[in-house]
Amino acid sequence: MLFNLGSSKKTISYLGCAVQLYIFHVMGATECLLLGIMSFDRYVAICRPLHYTLIMNQHLCLLLSSIMWLTGVILVFSxxxxxLQLPLCGVNKLDHLFCEISVLMKTSCGEKEADELALFLVCTFVLAVPLCLILFSYGSIGHTVLKIKSSGGSKKALGTCSSHLIVVSLFYGPPIILYLQPPSSISRDQPKFLALFYVVVTPTLNPFIYTLRNKDVKRALTKVLRRTSSSKFSLGTSCQ
Structure with missing residues (x-):
């Protein structure tokens, strides 16, 4: 997408499109699954704090991560x-920012009902299973937070979950709208609009969302904002 924005030639080879399909969807599916595992990590940290280091040990983290990556690769590759086996009917123009499976399927011809059903089932699994785990984890977390009597403990628990909840909201919304409906019913500009969120907006905001939990980052950001505001105030005073 960045290459096309800086070039007048908006083309990609069929092989390049196929590679992009595999890489993009493997990364997206795996991130969905990993967000579910991250919610389980928050659940253990808040609901079972004394057993956290025992439960979320390095061996279990590596095992869960490996399973999520392997599951994402198998589902997406299939x-x-x-x-890619669907005939293209001579159409070589994709009205999209990049090669995406729903857009490519829409431009293909032949019997697509089985492929659309397979896509729906795969996306339902990739989106629904982690989402159910997230809802269960945060339901238990909410129940535990309500039992905490001190305000400091509640704020600390909410601070632990806030960044993950924001990322989940940004990441899950567009794919649910786009992939849990038949490709034939998707409007022309809908995929491009939604793609801007989960390809550009969400990855751009992720570093800021996660690092703002770090005290050093917060302190540095506060200093920058104070310097900016004080410099503007000094400039205004001198002009008067």
Whole structure:
């Protein structure tokens, strides 16, 4: 997408499009699954704090991460391979920012009902299973937070979950709207609009969302804002 923005030639080879399909969807599916595991980590940290180091040990973290990556690769490779087998009917123009499975399927011809059903099932699993784990984890976290009598403990618990909740909201919204409906019913500009969120906006905001929990980052940001505000105030005073 960045290459196309800086060039007048908006083309990509068929092989490049296929590679982009695999890489993009593997990364997206795996991130969905990993967000579910991260919610389980928050659950253990707040609901089972004394057993956190025992439960979330390095071996379990590596095992869960490996399972999520392997699951994402298997599901995506099977679905993308099925989509690439559809005939293109001579159409070589994709009205989108990059090669995406729903857009490519919409431009293909032939019997697409089985592929659309497979895409729906894969996306339902990738989106619904982690989302159910997230809802269960935060339901338990909310129940535990309500039992905390001190305001400091409640704020600390909410601070632990705030960054993850923001990322989940930003990341899950567009894919749910786009992938949990038949590609044939998707409007022309809808995929491009939604793609801006989960390809550009969410990855751009992620570093800021996660690092703002760090006290050193907060302190440095506060200093920058104070310097900026004081410099503007001094400039205004001198002009008067």
């Amino acid at each position: 679905e993308v391979t099925l989509t």
